[in-house]
Amino acid sequence: MYIVLMGLPARGKSTLALRLRDAFQKIGVSARIFNNGNLRRIYRPLDDTANSEFYSPENKAAVALREGFARMNMERARAYLRNSGRIAILDATNAQRTRRAMIERHLDDHPLIFIECVNDDEDILNLSIQEKVNLPEFAHLKDRAVKEFLQRIDYYKMIYTPLKLERNYIRIDSLQNMIIKEKHSDVIPFYERLRDYLVTDEVKNLFLIRHTQTQFNVASRIGGNSPLTKKGRTQARALGEFFKKRKISYIFTSEKTRTMDTARAICEMQDNCRIISLKEFNEIRAGICERMTYEDIEEKMPQVFKKRGADKYHYVYPDGESYEIMKPRITQGIKKAFFLNRRANNIMIVGHQAVNRMILSHFLYRRADDVPYIYVPQDRFYHIVSTQDKKLFELKRYD
Ligand code: F6P
Numbered sequence: 001m002y003i004v005l006m007g008l009p010a011r012g013k014s015t016l017a018l019r020l021r022d023a024f025q026k027i028g029v030s031a032r033i034f035n036n037g038n039l040r041r042i043y044r045p046l047d048d049t050a051n052s053e054f055y056s057p058e059n060k061a062a063v064a065l066r067e068g069f070a071r072m073n074m075e076r077a078r079a080y081l082r083n084s085g086r087i088a089i090l091d092a093t094n095a096q097r098t099r100r101a102m103i104e105r106h107l108d109d110h111p112l113i114f115i116e117c118v119n120d121d122e123d124i125l126n127l128s129i130q131e132k133v134n135l136p137e138f139a140h141l142k143d144r145a146v147k148e149f150l151q152r153i154d155y156y157k158m159i160y161t162p163l164k165l166e167r168n169y170i171r172i173d174s175l176q177n178m179i180i181k182e183k184h185s186d187v188i189p190f191y192e193r194l195r196d197y198l199v200t201d202e203v204k205n206l207f208l209i210r211h212t213q214t215q216f217n218v219a220s221r222i223g224g225n226s227p228l229t230k231k232g233r234t235q236a237r238a239l240g241e242f243f244k245k246r247k248i249s250y251i252f253t254s255e256k257t258r259t260m261d262t263a264r265a266i267c268e269m270q271d272n273c274r275i276i277s278l279k280e281f282n283e284i285r286a287g288i289c290e291r292m293t294y295e296d297i298e299e300k301m302p303q304v305f306k307k308r309g310a311d312k313y314h315y316v317y318p319d320g321e322s323y324e325i326m327k328p329r330i331t332q333g334i335k336k337a338f339f340l341n342r343r344a345n346n347i348m349i350v351g352h353q354a355v356n357r358m359i360l361s362h363f364l365y366r367r368a369d370d371v372p373y374i375y376v377p378q379d380r381f382y383h384i385v386s387t388q389d390k391k392l393f394e395l396k397r398y399d
Pocket of ligand 1: 221222224283286353354372
């Protein structure tokens, strides 16, 4: 069958193409990706096609070129299915209804389904574009790269029509891995599997680390934004040593100094590593209790202490949060981290005590009442694997 991707640039199409290809290959079904951008990069000089004007609907010569690459890939996909191939994945923007009608007409020898990737989260778009413009393709554009890429998106928006009239399709929120709409008029092979792949969060290796010791930890104070202690810095360096042999491309942290400093020590020992701070991973907000010790709270605000102790998961600190309130933002942080990490084998998050408890419970079911008591030490980390055929949770030492 043909799987034809569509969606604006930076919506996660190519990552999805790789995920689908790998998933099908794993069950012995041969699958190959036909990416229009790759043909463009091979056959055209980069300084032409990174420029936004190459994507203007008014640029007739470029429209014809892009159409040519689309046809070339359709031919290749047809030939692949005629020979040994079983699934041809066509990866391109395919924004215009006329282009898709042409694809449906031309690729009529096997079942065909479109998958539209939708995602309008501003933060994610900005972060994804930052990543894109770091590619060699954009190097010569320097400061203009982001502007050019945004203009490219705007040009595609001018001709974009969502899937509707096509015979078979799935519209998916590519950040949430959630199906928005689906339609199938024909029998589509592997449909259940395909659907399952689309909505499953696959984690090859997640290293979940709590920031190392801080001055507030020593003083038993909660919240705040305190720096690492000498011991904390030594622990962070030990983490760096430990992970030296693993390739870590991205480390996701909160916006607090303690997680960023821990991550920096790990990043420094990697060849090519970036730290991305997400507000979603900030520690639980303790409101009026921020910067206090638990003893202070017990003494000065006995009601707060008692009520939290009685129902820690649901208790909302005055002007702050509960575990329950944190849950959606932590889930959003996990989705963002996974989206940005793409298909990398390793993903690392440096978080906080309450944050890491919520992240763990996202992968490992825990009764709500038990979540606020999950053990999250500072001298160990969790290694999590969660794929369709493997689940692993391991608490490991790093020193
Ligand atoms: O003590 C460190 C800390 O990260 C605090 O900033 C935070 O309030 C607390 O842990 C969360 O743990 P608990 O829910 O057990 O109070």
